[in-house]
Amino acid sequence: xxxxxxxxxxxxxxxxxxxxxxxxxxxxxxxxxxxxxxxxxxxxxxxxxxxxxxxxxxxxxxxxxxxxxxxxxxxxxxxxxxxxxxxxxxxxxxxxxxxxxxxxxxxxxxxxxxxxxxxxxxxxxxxxxxxxxxxxxxxxxxxxxxxxxxxxxxxxxxxxxxxxxxxxxxxxxxxxxxxxxxxxxxxxxxxxxxxxxxxxxxxxxxxxxxxxxxxxxxxxxxxxxxxxxxxxxxxxxxxxxxxxxxxxxxxxxxxxxxxxxxxxxxxxxxxxxxxxxxxxxxxxxxxxxxxxxxxxxxxxxxxxxxxxxxxxxxxxxxxxxxxxxxxxxxxxxxxxxxxxxxxxxxxxxxxxxxxxxxxxxxxxxxxxxxxxxxxxxxxxxxxxxxxxxxxxxxxxxxxxxxxxxxxxxxxxxxxxxxxxxxxxxxxxxxxxxxxxxxxxxx
Ligand code: NAD
Numbered sequence: 001x002x003x004x005x006x007x008x009x010x011x012x013x014x015x016x017x018x019x020x021x022x023x024x025x026x027x028x029x030x031x032x033x034x035x036x037x038x039x040x041x042x043x044x045x046x047x048x049x050x051x052x053x054x055x056x057x058x059x060x061x062x063x064x065x066x067x068x069x070x071x072x073x074x075x076x077x078x079x080x081x082x083x084x085x086x087x088x089x090x091x092x093x094x095x096x097x098x099x100x101x102x103x104x105x106x107x108x109x110x111x112x113x114x115x116x117x118x119x120x121x122x123x124x125x126x127x128x129x130x131x132x133x134x135x136x137x138x139x140x141x142x143x144x145x146x147x148x149x150x151x152x153x154x155x156x157x158x159x160x161x162x163x164x165x166x167x168x169x170x171x172x173x174x175x176x177x178x179x180x181x182x183x184x185x186x187x188x189x190x191x192x193x194x195x196x197x198x199x200x201x202x203x204x205x206x207x208x209x210x211x212x213x214x215x216x217x218x219x220x221x222x223x224x225x226x227x228x229x230x231x232x233x234x235x236x237x238x239x240x241x242x243x244x245x246x247x248x249x250x251x252x253x254x255x256x257x258x259x260x261x262x263x264x265x266x267x268x269x270x271x272x273x274x275x276x277x278x279x280x281x282x283x284x285x286x287x288x289x290x291x292x293x294x295x296x297x298x299x300x301x302x303x304x305x306x307x308x309x310x311x312x313x314x315x316x317x318x319x320x321x322x323x324x325x326x327x328x329x330x331x332x333x334x335x336x337x338x339x340x341x342x343x344x345x346x347x348x349x350x351x352x353x354x355x356x357x358x359x360x361x362x363x364x365x366x367x368x369x370x371x372x373x374x375x376x377x378x379x380x381x382x383x384x385x386x387x388x389x390x391x392x393x394x395x396x397x398x399x400x401x402x403x404x405x406x407x408x409x410x411x412x413x414x415x416x417x418x419x420x421x422x423x424x425x426x427x428x429x430x431x432x433x434x435x436x437x438x439x440x441x442x
Contacts, residue, residue: 003382004398007405008055027405028149031109031175033414035227036200039174040111042077043070045102049094051085054115058082058163061169075103078111078173081133082312084157084243086116086129096135106145110154111173114138119184121158131156135184142437146402149268151181159362160189164294164426167418170199176414179379179407182437190425192327192370202421207277211235211260211267212284214244216383217333220409221281224417226251230279233272233315235260260310261302266317277318279329279420282311282355287385289344300347307351328371332359332418333412334431336379340441352377356431365428371430374419380406402437 007027044067048055058080062069070076081098085091095114106112116136134154142152154174157165164187171177172185197203207227212218213234222234232253235394241257250256256272258265265279288303290296311332318324333431339346359375366373379399380386386406389397398406412434418424 003387004405018040021052025399027149027403028108030403030405032178032408032410033174034174037175039065040067040077042107042110043068043073044078044080044173045070045076045105046082047102047320048082049085049091051087051100052082052158053117054082054162057157057165058115059166064166065170066298067173067174070105073106076105076110077107078113079103079106080115082112082115083131084115084117085131086134087124088121089126089130089133091134092130092137095134097270099141103141103145106150108150109175109178110145110150111177112141112145112150112226113169113172114152114154116154116156118158121348135304138184139182139437143402146181146404146437149403151177153177153180153182154184156184156186158186158188161187161426163189163194164188164424167421167423168427176418177346178414179403179411179434179436180415180432181402183432185427185432188428191367191428192425194425195327195422197421197423198229201229202423203279203417205271206230206243206279206422207275208279208281208420209235209273209277210234210281210283213247214240215247216385217378217381217409217412218283220413221283221416222247222253223251223330224410224413225279225281225420226253227298228417228421230306230420235269236284239394260314261305263286265310266313268322269314270317270323273318275324276323276325277328278325279331280314280318280324281416281420282314282330282332283333285333285351286297287345287348288337289348291344292346295347295402303347304351304424306338308354309356311355314360315362324366324368324369324371327422327425328369329424330362330366330371330373331416332373334375334377336377336433336435336440337436339377339431339433341438355403360429367386367428370425374427375431376412376415376419376430376432377431377435377437378407378412379433379440381412381434382406382408396432400439401435405436407434407436
């Protein structure tokens with residue numbers, strides 16, 4: 001909530017009750033990950049609809065993660081419901097049967113996860129209909145529990161995905177997913193064998209490239225991947241040399257001063273990673289807002305080069321040279337605007353929707369190479385960019401979400417670290433919003 005004066009004010013002693021009486025939103029301070037902290041500080045209450053397909057896998061994963069189970073009464077930090085057995089709309093009432101008594105037990109900053117199967121694998125049109133219905137339930141429940149700082153997601157597990165759930169459950173149950181809510185995430189069979197992992201340093205021994213790493217979200221990504229053990233190479237334009245040097249020095253990383261739109265950029269990046277790269281994070285991006293009626297071609301073209309075309313060329317160069325390692329990762333940064341559209345951002349939204357297209361198009365090809373590609377789509381994140389917005393749109397951006405506040409750069413970085421984890425081999429082709437369930441494009 002740093003920089004969010006309103007949230008600090010309405011949560012101040014003495015003013016909190018007044019704000020409540022006036023019906024003003026009082027954003028809950030979100031728990032964030034602290035080094036060495038357990039995945040979950042509280043018990044998990046589990047439930048399942050008859051015919052559940054994931055019960056055994058869920059139990060095995062929760063045992064491995066080491067979470068405490070909730071009893072028949074008392075508070076729960078997380079609710080996990082296996083809805084994979086629901087095969088007819090008449091059985092959706094199982095959601096009501098579990099959540100009606102359970103939701104009141106959910107603690108502040110709690111987590112809700114509903115497990116289902118992709119409609120295409122549901123087995124019949126009735127089952128596919130019922131499984132698709134889970135999305136409406138999950139998104140609504142996210143809005144109902146958001147006032148408590150709690151989140152709610154739907155995880156669709158396809159055949160073979162049962163074995164791949166651990167990294168996703170760890171992320172979604174933990175404070176690392178503080179600003180992710182109302183999302184539908186697909187977990188499938190892994191693209192590479194699951195490695196043995198030190199969960200405190202899952203990226204130990206891995207090489208990562210982060211573009212736009214000198215500040216804002218990119219700096220947070222570089223720090224978070226380094227925290228997880230990666231050897232990070234931060235890239236930014238030569239004009240950002242000093243800030244980039246400060247970030248990479250702090251994390252014992254290396255710096256590349258390079259404009260990603262330079263004609264030789266793909267070649268120079270490929271040369272720098274001649275020995276291979278494990279994680280590529282395409283974070284560098286710009287806005288150049290104007291309505292289309294006032295948009296000169298040059299303004300459109302410069303943005304498209306930075307936000308989309310150069311990423312495609314860098315991917316091509318690394319893939320053609322076979323430099324993306326087995327179980328490698330490409331992670332892209334899209335935007336809520338790329339999903340919802342935004343007046344004055346036809347160029348930006350086009351580029352960010354294109355990023356989602358790139359993820360969807362490349363995921364099958366990368367699966368063949370034992371690698372994954374995913375994107376995050378941030379909503380309102382507290383950065384220099386959003387601090388500079390006029391007060392009206394800035395306040396609307398913060399409050400128009402289930403969590404009634406902006407996210408922090410680290411929230412985006414944590415989602416990227418989850419995608420980047422060598423254990424996320426079953427997570428590919430996803431675009432996950434880190435937006436506190438913002439109402440735009442919801
Ligand atoms: P920022 O402006 O603070 O950082 C962007 C970085 O990219 C800068 O360091 C910049 O120098 C670098 N960069 C720009 N053009 C480059 C080029 N040609 N070559 C190399 N580096 C270049 O922005 P941010 O808020 O940290 O955003 C990071 C990413 O997140 C962007 O892709 C942005 O579109 C996306 N995003 C941000 C928000 C938000 O609320 N801040 C919301 C949605 C999406």
